[in-house]
Amino acid sequence: MTRRVVVVGAGPAGVSAALAAADAGAQVTLVDSAPTVGGQFHRQPAGAGPDKVPGGSRLVEHPRVRLLTDTVVWTVEPLHSGHLVHVRTGQADGPGRHGEALTADALVLATGAYDRALPFPGWDLPGVVTAGAAQALAKGQGIAIGDRVLVAGTGPFLLPVAQSLVGVGAQVVEVLEANGGIRGWTPSALVAGRGKLAELAGYARLLATHRVPYRTRRTVIAAHGEDRVTSVTTAALDREWRVKPGTERRLPVDAVCVGFGFTPQLELAVSARCELVDGFVEVTPTQETSVPGVFAAGELTGIGGADLAAAEGTIAGACAAGQAIPEAALRKARRGRTFAAGLANAYPVRPGWRTWPADDTLVCRCEEVTLGALRTAARERDALGVRSLKLTSRVGLGLCQGRVCGRNAAELAAGYTGGHYDPSDTARRPIAAPLRLGELAEDPEKENT
Amino acid sequence: MHSDVVVVGAGVIGAACAHALSVAGVRVTVLDRGAPASATTASGEGNVLVSDKAPGPELDLAMASRLRWPSLIASLREDLGAGAEIEWEAKGGLVVATTEAAAQPLLDFAAAQRAVGVEACAVPAERARDFEPHLTPSVTAAVHYPQDAQLQPVLAACALLAAVRKRGGTVRSGVAVSGVDTDAAGRVRAVRTSDGEVACGAVINACGPWSGAFSTAAGAPIAILPRRGIVLVTAALPATIRHKVYDADYVGAVASGDADLQTSSVVESTPAGPVLIGSSRQRVGFTDHLEVAVLRELARKAVALFPILAEVPVMRAYGGFRPYAPDHLPVIGPDPRVPGLWHATGHEGAGIGLAAATGRLMAELLTGAQPHLDPAPFRVDRPALMEAA
Amino acid sequence: MNVTVDGEPQPARAGQTVAALLLAAARVSWRDTRAGGRPRGLFCGIGVCFDCLVVVNGIPDVRACQRVVADGDEIRTQHGAELPEARS
Known part of the structure; x- marks a missing residue:
């Protein structure tokens, strides 16, 4: 019987996985919540066809690929053999979407990652957004998030964001890299990332042309304004990311974009019981997770960028369809991982960020839990684990289910109590995307017959 | 004078026992292999119910506990100030029948409860929406239970434990207890833990669904089994549902031993905003895979009771295991086989509500005080507990 | 397309x-x-944080960054936690 492979996520990893699995003879369903393929990296202007995305045209024409866009996977259920992937298709966020349960002999998770934001006073003011938000808005909608924009955080991703902002007419006042920038790269990463270096040099030239200052070991430590950001305070950081007193500067801006690395979208992998290592999904050389028949590719397994994600996707797709590891992709993936390890090394998040928020700074934006309230819960309520921390302080109990604050709260609480806060516990979201109660009440099996 | 007591398990039952003993002047040490209040207690809804229990010993315990909670909260407030906030709401319950067949059994059940002192007021079906404006119009009978209440279980357990510490007791998390040591006379003298021995004069098994395993390790097995329950959580809503509202089927589900899935929709708003919908009951061992069929059934019944919820987002589902004895009664008292070993477990889905009286009864029995209610039905040497183990 | 925002x-x-x-x-x-x-x-901006919630056609808790506008949409500010509007 033909193997049925379900691929979740149509970014570089998912598209490659779907093509590789379909080429290997499997019947593939590729699911993504966006209206079109590409993911965050190859995001297209609204209404653009899939042909602009590498592999996109082949994907839509492939006889063995079914493309399900505008579709969220809200849970994955284990079957005796394989998995049942529960989806809803239609306008975000319902109601009235169409429900379906897809049977997967093999499942490829390529759910990607999102920007990590760290809390600082004023980070919840309108106009403060993640770097990814500014990027998506510029690339997908052709809009600049502001006229005078500060970009701050860590990692090479800040540069293409600044470039996109300039491209839609914003003035980027500064790009602030909290780490040491290119100076932190190891020689092996420099070698493995030759292609990337050329790309980064291109961004640097463009920013120079537009007179955008790029400063290292500096970041935004406060946003000011009444009902939107109107200015920021930036400061120099020491190696642990504590603020160097006396280096604070105030800058007028109308938008701030922050990105301190990426957090993988782990909920489906966690629900499927995949083992994690250091916060990422553990995989074998075939990209198979600890759960037989469940594969993972791309940022879920480690932050490494689009090329590595695509190589991993090719391996995952081929192996999910029952083929041997494609050697060329394996070589590419190995090279990509050396570069990724170098990136992780050069752009870490340092513990000094925990000194940025004030007592009344929100840690959890959904439930409006301040740093002071979190500390009280952790210390005085004996909240020594993630579950009790959540239920005593309400941190992470809002609609985002800890996606934004989970890791930050766990790290802050660990500093207060020495308790054990497993970051994977913050990614335990058995309902991976909210659905309306009436949608949950429907039985798609019955409706579709 | 009693020497130290070790309580194994920092859930709400262990916390309530430790608290009552601390108040009685006993020095206690609470040990938990994980974090406090992070297993069964963290997966409950916070039910303090008299409405769901038929006349009998469990209802007696529930009534005593319902009476006890407010004074317990007052005592916590004295000890802890603002740290005693546990979201207590004496909101009352409304049980509704939605079929003709269910109407009379509900009214009969309520009459029997009234005979033993439960406040249970029949509400004419057409007036049910005065109590709950968003309720489905297709109600065939309704009973209002003013005594039903709600609290937030993790806050309650953590407050009880904070008061234990304040009174000189010790709470240690991440310490797994693997067994007990006895002296020449066979009496408990210490517990063995992952962090060495802890000497004690008595040990209380408050391990919830894992009580059976601990009792076996302690050399005196009792039959306590896990029953799984799942609760759905909606996005925050404005105050929409005023009472704990549930379908009359719940009454049947609680007392049943069937392994098959049982659900009934208990629907309630919480002070924080989300509506809780629970709960399912399944005997599936310690299997905790989420089953879509179970979630769907909970959702279906909740929407049937409150049609407006159909367009509200569900953001979370949580599940946990509740400890039950084959005869569905809690176990509270000394183990005759190992002097110094005590059990406080088997409260199934009612442990939050029953914790206050359980802790008090345990402290009375341990210190030799006059018990405030008859402990005999909860004794350990019941055939159902010993033989099945 | 005809769309209204807070009635405009x-x-x-x-x-x-x-x-x-x-x-x-x-x-x-x-x-x-x-x-x-x-x-x-x-x-x-990519559907993760649920901060950008808005009421669309009487249904609250819709992520503005994920929802694509449709002709006739009535979009309005969301005030705190809201119940879905009763529809006739």
């Missing part, structure tokens, strides 16, 4: 997200939080 007609393009529509209309926030009444708008 607003020009909209096919494929535009509700968030892009609101930003193009010079709105930077379109929700206030239920406890502190704090203004909120776009934050993560």
Whole structure:
């Protein structure tokens, strides 16, 4: 019987996985919540066809690929053999979407990652957004998030964001890299990332042309304004990311974009019981997770960028369809991982960020839990684990289910109590995307017959 | 004078026992292999119910506990100030029948409860929406239970434990207890833990669904089994549902031993905003895979009771295991086989509500005080507990 | 396309997200939080943070960054936690 492979996520990893699995003879369903393929990296202007995305045209024409866009996977259920992937298709966020349960002999998770934001006073003011938000808005909608924009955080991703902002007419006042920038790269990463270096040099030239200052070991430590950001305070950081007193500067801006690395979208992998290592999904050389028949590719397994994600996707797709590891992709993936390890090394998040928020700074934006309230819960309520921390302080109990604050709260609480806060516990979201109660009440099996 | 007591398990039952003993002047040490209040207690809804229990010993315990909670909260407030906030709401319950067949059994059940002192007021079906404006119009009978209440279980357990510490007791998390040591006379003298021995004069098994395993390790097995329950959580809503509202089927589900899935929709708003919908009951061992069929059934019944919820987002589902004895009664008292070993477990889905009286009864029995209610039905040497183990 | 924002007609393009529509209309926030009444708008922009919630056609808790506008949409500010509007 033909193997049925379900691929979740149509970014570089998912598209490659779907093509590789379909080429290997499997019947593939590729699911993504966006209206079109590409993911965050190859995001297209609204209404653009899939042909602009590498592999996109082949994907839509492939006889063995079914493309399900505008579709969220809200849970994955284990079957005796394989998995049942529960989806809803239609306008975000319902109601009235169409429900379906897809049977997967093999499942490829390529759910990607999102920007990590760290809390600082004023980070919840309108106009403060993640770097990814500014990027998506510029690339997908052709809009600049502001006229005078500060970009701050860590990692090479800040540069293409600044470039996109300039491209839609914003003035980027500064790009602030909290780490040491290119100076932190190891020689092996420099070698493995030759292609990337050329790309980064291109961004640097463009920013120079537009007179955008790029400063290292500096970041935004406060946003000011009444009902939107109107200015920021930036400061120099020491190696642990504590603020160097006396280096604070105030800058007028109308938008701030922050990105301190990426957090993988782990909920489906966690629900499927995949083992994690250091916060990422553990995989074998075939990209198979600890759960037989469940594969993972791309940022879920480690932050490494689009090329590595695509190589991993090719391996995952081929192996999910029952083929041997494609050697060329394996070589590419190995090279990509050396570069990724170098990136992780050069752009870490340092513990000094925990000194940025004030007592009344929100840690959890959904439930409006301040740093002071979190500390009280952790210390005085004996909240020594993630579950009790959540239920005593309400941190992470809002609609985002800890996606934004989970890791930050766990790290802050660990500093207060020495308790054990497993970051994977913050990614335990058995309902991976909210659905309306009436949608949950429907039985798609019955409706579709 | 009693020497130290070790309580194994920092859930709400262990916390309530430790608290009552601390108040009685006993020095206690609470040990938990994980974090406090992070297993069964963290997966409950916070039910303090008299409405769901038929006349009998469990209802007696529930009534005593319902009476006890407010004074317990007052005592916590004295000890802890603002740290005693546990979201207590004496909101009352409304049980509704939605079929003709269910109407009379509900009214009969309520009459029997009234005979033993439960406040249970029949509400004419057409007036049910005065109590709950968003309720489905297709109600065939309704009973209002003013005594039903709600609290937030993790806050309650953590407050009880904070008061234990304040009174000189010790709470240690991440310490797994693997067994007990006895002296020449066979009496408990210490517990063995992952962090060495802890000497004690008595040990209380408050391990919830894992009580059976601990009792076996302690050399005196009792039959306590896990029953799984799942609760759905909606996005925050404005105050929409005023009472704990549930379908009359719940009454049947609680007392049943069937392994098959049982659900009934208990629907309630919480002070924080989300509506809780629970709960399912399944005997599936310690299997905790989420089953879509179970979630769907909970959702279906909740929407049937409150049609407006159909367009509200569900953001979370949580599940946990509740400890039950084959005869569905809690176990509270000394183990005759190992002097110094005590059990406080088997409260199934009612442990939050029953914790206050359980802790008090345990402290009375341990210190030799006059018990405030008859402990005999909860004794350990019941055939159902010993033989099945 | 004909779309209204808080009752005012607003020009909209096919494929535009509700968030892009609101930003193009010079709105930077379109929700206030239920406890502190704090203004909120776009934050993560990719559907993760649930900060950009808005009421569309009477249904609250819709992510503006994920929802694509449709002809006739009535979009309005979300005030704290809201119940779905009863529809006739």
